[in-house]
Amino acid sequence: MSEAQIKSLEEEFEARIARDEKIEPKDWMPEKYRKTHIRQMSQHAHSEIVGMLPEGNWISRAPSLRRKVALLAKVQDEGGHGLYLYSATETLGITRDELFEQLHTGKAKYSSIFNYPALTWADIGAIGWLVDGAAIINQVALCGTSFGPYARAMVRICKEESFHQRQGYEITLKLAQGTLEQKAMAQDALNRFWWPSLMMFGPADADSPNTEQSMKWKLKRKTNDELRQQFIDQTVPQAELIGLTIPDPDLKWNEEKGCYDSGEIDWDEFWQVVKGHGPCNKERMKARVSAWENGEWVRDAALAHAEKQQEKKLNKAV
Amino acid sequence: MNTNLYNYLLGIADNSLILGQRLGELCGHGPSLETDIALTNISLDLFGQVRSYYQYAAKVAGDNRDEDTIAMMRPEREYVNVLLVEQPNTDFGYVIARQFLFDVYHYMFLTELQSSKDETLAAIAKKSIKEVSYHVRFSSDWIKRLGDGTEESHKRIQNAINDLWTYTDELFHQTEADKKMIADGVGVDTSKLKEQYYKQISNVLDEATIEVPDLKYFQKGGKQGVHTEHMGYILAELQYMQRAYPNMSW
Numbered sequence: 001m002s003e004a005q006i007k008s009l010e011e012e013f014e015a016r017i018a019r020d021e022k023i024e025p026k027d028w029m030p031e032k033y034r035k036t037h038i039r040q041m042s043q044h045a046h047s048e049i050v051g052m053l054p055e056g057n058w059i060s061r062a063p064s065l066r067r068k069v070a071l072l073a074k075v076q077d078e079g080g081h082g083l084y085l086y087s088a089t090e091t092l093g094i095t096r097d098e099l100f101e102q103l104h105t106g107k108a109k110y111s112s113i114f115n116y117p118a119l120t121w122a123d124i125g126a127i128g129w130l131v132d133g134a135a136i137i138n139q140v141a142l143c144g145t146s147f148g149p150y151a152r153a154m155v156r157i158c159k160e161e162s163f164h165q166r167q168g169y170e171i172t173l174k175l176a177q178g179t180l181e182q183k184a185m186a187q188d189a190l191n192r193f194w195w196p197s198l199m200m201f202g203p204a205d206a207d208s209p210n211t212e213q214s215m216k217w218k219l220k221r222k223t224n225d226e227l228r229q230q231f232i233d234q235t236v237p238q239a240e241l242i243g244l245t246i247p248d249p250d251l252k253w254n255e256e257k258g259c260y261d262s263g264e265i266d267w268d269e270f271w272q273v274v275k276g277h278g279p280c281n282k283e284r285m286k287a288r289v290s291a292w293e294n295g296e297w298v299r300d301a302a303l304a305h306a307e308k309q310q311e312k313k314l315n316k317a318v
Numbered sequence: 319m320n321t322n323l324y325n326y327l328l329g330i331a332d333n334s335l336i337l338g339q340r341l342g343e344l345c346g347h348g349p350s351l352e353t354d355i356a357l358t359n360i361s362l363d364l365f366g367q368v369r370s371y372y373q374y375a376a377k378v379a380g381d382n383r384d385e386d387t388i389a390m391m392r393p394e395r396e397y398v399n400v401l402l403v404e405q406p407n408t409d410f411g412y413v414i415a416r417q418f419l420f421d422v423y424h425y426m427f428l429t430e431l432q433s434s435k436d437e438t439l440a441a442i443a444k445k446s447i448k449e450v451s452y453h454v455r456f457s458s459d460w461i462k463r464l465g466d467g468t469e470e471s472h473k474r475i476q477n478a479i480n481d482l483w484t485y486t487d488e489l490f491h492q493t494e495a496d497k498k499m500i501a502d503g504v505g506v507d508t509s510k511l512k513e514q515y516y517k518q519i520s521n522v523l524d525e526a527t528i529e530v531p532d533l534k535y536f537q538k539g540g541k542q543g544v545h546t547e548h549m550g551y552i553l554a555e556l557q558y559m560q561r562a563y564p565n566m567s568w
Contacts (some may be wrong), residue, residue: 052346052354059342059361063559063568064386065372068342069365075345076358083351121559121568171568179566287347295349297474298410301467308466 017217022148025091033217036210037147038092039108040219042099045085046110048078050284054118055127063121070167071124077160084157088149104289106276111135115278116196122175122182122189128168130190130197130235136161137231138201146218169238176242183243190239191247199270201228232260323436324378325398325495326505328388329541330427331371332399335389337420338364339556340407349410356456357413363449370442390560394553395543398493402485404540404548408478411464411471415478418457422518423489425454426511435503458522465526472527479523480531487536489515
């Protein structure tokens with residue numbers, strides 16, 4: 001293909017995105033677009049399955065049968081989201097095994113929030129309320145993204161996430177209305193998960209080099225700081241409503257701007273966790289890698305069995 | 319209170335409770351995303367069934383017990399699940415073998431329970447059997463895949479079947495409550511299911527090229543509350559919150 005031809009394809013591509021048309025897997029796309037989407041979508045898929053771990057760790061200890069059933073269903077939903085997102089990523093010409101390989105070798109990232117431990121039952125509430133709450137804000141913005149399979153996945157996932165968020169808030173509400181011990185448990189969880197939840201929106205705009213290109217491709221429709229602000233403004237009244245205190249002494253309503261002013265995020269901690277040195281990075285990776293390695297003989301067996309069945313079928317046909 | 323009916327309900331529900339708990343431990347650690355989701359789903363089904371049985375048991379008890387106190391506040395000796403379901407998740411072979419050996423029984427049991435004279439039990443059975451028919455299909459398919467897969471998978475699943483076989487006979491033991499409920503037309507006469515059970519199990523094992531163990535000695539005790547050493551640890555996790563923070567609502 002000549003340079004002129006590529007240029008014309010690129011122009012047509014940009015024009016389609018500008019017209020808000022969806023790009024489908026078989027359409028021509030710039031290599032950088034493909035790679036960026038593989039990176040972001042697989043990162044999202046990895047976040048879903050690594051995210052199963054901190055919550056999954058509470059299934060056996062859930063305080064009531066009703067909570068246990070709801071938690072199982074939630075973690076199962078996350079597995080489903082992972083599956084759905086891996087499949088959507090595969091449409092860009094990469095296999096799930098390759099994506100796992102990238103996760104296990106540390107080449108691919110997942111959301112840093114899951115490197116924080118879930119220590120008490122109240123953390124399950126906080127994760128649903130805050131972490132899923134932050135995730136929805138990110139994901140709603142992605143429902144209009146330009147790549148068709150990703151946008152459609154987001155529409156479906158957002159519906160379930162919003163259910164999870166309400167469920168998490170309800171767990172927290174119940175604790176906040178409970179005994180002093182339960183209320184303290186809820187406040188402690190909010191204290192530990194507030195800042196890491198704010199970090200889920202990524203570095204400050206000034207330090208986010210990919211934002212401009214991603215905005216152009218509608219892979220991002222709002223900047224990190226805009227989304228973070230939206231989360232704060234949405235969550236502060238929810239905390240107040242149930243009598244919990246946001247752990248930020250600088251948090252104050254700004255009448256003029258019509259939104260909350262808030263304190264500075266500890267960016268050193270942010271980068272430390274992103275670079276793999278958070279409280280649970282090693283455990284999470286170890287859990288994923290060992291599930292994968294311990295499962296190898298099972299996957300091999302399934303493959304061998306399928307081949308044998310296929311052979312039997314062929315022999316019969318002959 | 320109708321003590322026999324109450325005990326009969328626990329006899330059914332405790333099996334699903336402990337098996338559901340075991341499967342719940344695996345969430346996020348499965349050999350593939352698909353099996354992970356499927357096992358979580360089975361756990362979810364079992365806990366859903368457990369809730370129906372315990373809610374009914376609480377009604378039968380007619381005191382201040384609810385589904386959670388029945389599920390989580392009994393001492394170990396009062397749990398009456400069979401020993402099979404408390405066996406650990408040693409590897410995926412054991413998980414599948416345990417599931418298969420239980421599912422085939424569970425399906426046959428629920429089939430009969432649908433015609434119980436007790437309307438609530440019959441209704442729970444009708445609802446549950448749809449779920450359990452999927453469980454049997456899932457575990458039987460995996461028995462075949464592992465048995466007739468690779469050399470390694472064959473060896474592993476054969477080991478698991480050999481080890482767990484000793485717990486199968488107990489499924490058909492009858493407690494005093496069972497006998498009373500059978501006489502009343504409420505309970506299922508499990509002695510009539512035994513032959514069919516081993517036949518169906520053997521058919522699947524044959525197809526999977528797995529040898530049917532030839533065992534003369536079987537383990538029992540679960541139905542009398544005499545469990546294996548695994549049970550205490552299962553309950554430690556299951557009961558943790560209710561024990562550490564008693565009389566609170568969640």
